[in-house]
Amino acid sequence: xxxxxxxxxxxxxxxxxxxxxxxxxxxxxxxxxxxxxxxxxxxxxxxxxxxxxxxxxxxxxxxxxxxxxxxxxxxxxxxxxxxxxxxxxxxxxxxxxxxxxxxxxxxxxxxxxxxxxxxxxxxxxxxxxxxxxxxxxxxxxxxxxxxxxxxxxxxxxxxxxxxxxxxxxxxxxxxxxxxxxxxxxxxxxxxxxxxxxxxxxx
Amino acid sequence: xxxxxxxxxxxxxxxxxxxxxxxxxxxxxxxxxxxxxxxxxxxxxxxxxxxxxxxxxxxxxxxxxxxxxxxxxxxxxxxxxxxxxxxxxxxxxxxxxxxxxxxxxxxxxxxxxxxxxxxxxxxxxxxxxxxxxxxxxxxxxxxxxxxxxxxxxxxxxxxxxxxxxxxxxxxxxxxxxxxxxxxxxxxxxxxxxxxxxxxxxx
Numbered sequence: 001x002x003x004x005x006x007x008x009x010x011x012x013x014x015x016x017x018x019x020x021x022x023x024x025x026x027x028x029x030x031x032x033x034x035x036x037x038x039x040x041x042x043x044x045x046x047x048x049x050x051x052x053x054x055x056x057x058x059x060x061x062x063x064x065x066x067x068x069x070x071x072x073x074x075x076x077x078x079x080x081x082x083x084x085x086x087x088x089x090x091x092x093x094x095x096x097x098x099x100x101x102x103x104x105x106x107x108x109x110x111x112x113x114x115x116x117x118x119x120x121x122x123x124x125x126x127x128x129x130x131x132x133x134x135x136x137x138x139x140x141x142x143x144x145x146x147x148x149x150x151x152x153x154x155x156x157x158x159x160x161x162x163x164x165x166x167x168x169x170x171x172x173x174x175x176x177x178x179x180x181x182x183x184x185x186x187x188x189x190x191x192x193x194x195x196x197x198x199x200x201x202x
Numbered sequence: 203x204x205x206x207x208x209x210x211x212x213x214x215x216x217x218x219x220x221x222x223x224x225x226x227x228x229x230x231x232x233x234x235x236x237x238x239x240x241x242x243x244x245x246x247x248x249x250x251x252x253x254x255x256x257x258x259x260x261x262x263x264x265x266x267x268x269x270x271x272x273x274x275x276x277x278x279x280x281x282x283x284x285x286x287x288x289x290x291x292x293x294x295x296x297x298x299x300x301x302x303x304x305x306x307x308x309x310x311x312x313x314x315x316x317x318x319x320x321x322x323x324x325x326x327x328x329x330x331x332x333x334x335x336x337x338x339x340x341x342x343x344x345x346x347x348x349x350x351x352x353x354x355x356x357x358x359x360x361x362x363x364x365x366x367x368x369x370x371x372x373x374x375x376x377x378x379x380x381x382x383x384x385x386x387x388x389x390x391x392x393x394x395x396x397x398x399x400x401x402x403x404x
Contacts, residue, residue: 050260058252060374064385074404075397172262183266189390195277202276 006037007193008178010171013040013090013126016069018175019116020076021187025177026109028190032197038101038112040094043174045163050172054087072187079121088119088127091159092150096132098158099149100141110139208239209395210380212373215242215292215328218271220377221318222278223389227379228311230392234399240303240314242296245376247365252374256289274389281323290321290329293361294352298334300360301351302343312341 007029011018029036047053056062066082073080093115100111114135118124124131129150137143149155177184177193182201184193196202209231213220231238249255258264268284275282295317302313316337320326326333331352339345351357379386379395384403386395398404 046262050262052260052263058254058374060248060252060372061254063372064374064387067385068387071404075394170262170265172260172266183269185266185270186388186390188388188394191393192277192390202273 004033005180006035007197008037008039009175010039010041010166010178011175012043013093013115013119014087015043015174016065016080016120017072017187019080019120020069020072020078021175021177021190022112022116023076023078024187024190025175025193028194028197031194034197036109038097038108039162039166040090040097040112041163041166041171041174042090042094042159044089046166046172049167052172056087079117081121081123083119083123083125085125088125090126092129093126093132093135094162095150095155095159096136096146098162099146099152099155100136102158104141107139107141111136111141114139206235207382208237209399210239210241211377212241212243212368212380213377214245215295215317215321216289217245217376218267218282218284218322219274219389221282221322222271222274222280223377223379223392224314224318225278225280226389226392227377227395230396230399233396236399238311240299240310241364241368242292242299242314243364243368243373243376244292244296244361248368248374251369254374258289281319283323283325285321285325285327287327290327292328294331295328295334295337296364297352297357297361298338298348300364301348301354301357302338304360306343309341309343313338313343316341 007025009022009025011022026036055065070080097108097111101108115126115132118131118135119126126132126135129147133143133146136146171183173185175185175187177190179193179196180201182196184196209227211224211227213224228238257267272282299310299313303310317328317334320333320337321328328334328337331349335345335348338348373385375387377389379392381395381398382403384398386398
């Protein structure tokens with residue numbers, strides 16, 4: 001039934017605001033009897049389309065963001081460190097995600113949490129396959145199987161299709177939460193997502 | 203005493219998110235025994251420094267923003283229409299603001315509200331001096347006096363000094379609310395401003 005659509009959570013594994021929102025969104029969706037449809041994509045692919053630049057290219061915004069993300073993490077009582085290097089390519093975790101979604105869908109939430117934890121709480125470089133495979137193994141996924149999957153054309157194609165969908169649906173940033181077709185951008189906007197879920201819109 | 207610093211509200215009169223936040227910020231400040239220090243500036247002057255571009259230059263973001271601002275206004279039960287043209291130069295209202303602040307400081311809040319109302323609720327072009335003078339007259343300010351003030355070098359210098367301060371303090375966007383030195387960007391972040399005022403920070 002329409003009111004039970006999953007809450008879509010579009011993000012790039014390299015977005016600290018997506019990391020901060022990720023724990024909250026699962027709780028919020030659950031509270032309203034919804035599931036979360038995790039939608040990792042490559043923000044760079046969309047930026048190529050819109051001509052947008054990463055926040056960290058703006059020196060004033062970069063400084064604000066550094067302070068703001070840390071402050072957000074303290075408020076939510078989440079671990080947080082700035083990974084080095086940052087940002088990084090998230091091709092590997094995004095590809096693996098869609099393999100997990102297809103073959104072990106019950107593990108997707110754990111996998112997302114484990115990759116975010118590797119990057120933003122332990123500072124490991126999630127551009128590297130070995131780091132992502134470690135994160136997968138930590139939540140009971142089979143490292144050897146995923147290592148092979150990473151090279152399969154179907155896995156590459158799947159992520160490409162998701163990136164195309166992001167562009168088509170004008171998912172211009174991350175995180176973007178979609179509730180019954182309505183988009184909400186940012187980690188600071190989850191209160192509005194909750195209002196929308198509760199009221200059915202206004 | 204330190205805990206009674208005014209809440210600084212940095213904005214450009216052409217920012218719809220600043221309009222949406224403006225009513226809320228006055229209420230929030232009041233609730234915690236603070237005054238609002240309105241700080242209109244020219245966002246374009248800061249963008250020149252950082253190389254940032256207006257949101258409306260990004261076609262995907264522009265479309266989201268159109269929907270989001272209207273949705274925000276409905277939630278806050280505020281009038282809202284997209285002015286045409288948009289965005290516009292806000293040199294005139296910003297200059298007049300600083301004259302009002304100097305000579306009739308008790309009127310600044312009313313003046314800000316009246317200019318925002320002209321632009322975002324009645325769609326009048328606030329780049330035009332006659333429109334801003336009408337808005338000023340609506341809240342009991344002297345039209346003829348302000349018309350003369352607009353050409354005074356001291357008024358021009360004052361706005362220039364404020365723009366320089368914005369750049370120095372890295373006020374990269376609008377609205378930006380500053381509480382005891384701590385910056386919060388956006389209209390969707392006022393809940394965090396409230397938490398900060400209430401707790402004194404974390």
